[in-house]
Amino acid sequence: MIAMKIALIGYGKMGKIIEQVAISRGHFVNLTIDLHNINEFTPENLRKSDVAIEFTGPHSAYENTMKCLEAGIPVVCGSTGWLDKQEKVVDYCKKRDGAFLYA
Helix, strand or coil, rough: CCCCCEEECCCCHHHHHHHHHHCCCCCEEEEEEEEHHHHHHHHHCCCCCCCCEEEECCCCHHHHHHHHHHCCCCCCCCCCCHHHHHHHHHHHCCCCCCCCEEC
């Protein structure tokens, strides 16, 4: 198995569960972003990860997902309530030859 370096965007209940599962499967969470360290949510820090998992809320999911794609990081988004902007993300992702999964 190849261990992944994961950036967690959103460190609430789901973020903490994702962290536990990832670590139990041999992966590393090398960046955790929440309201207390939003200043660390930079392209430079994101690029130290293999993938970002975004699990915030409808107020920030679109911007967070776009920021990850702009940094060239594949992103998995589990946030709900923002799907009116999903087409923009998909279009941008295709133009950049990026990777985006919404679940």
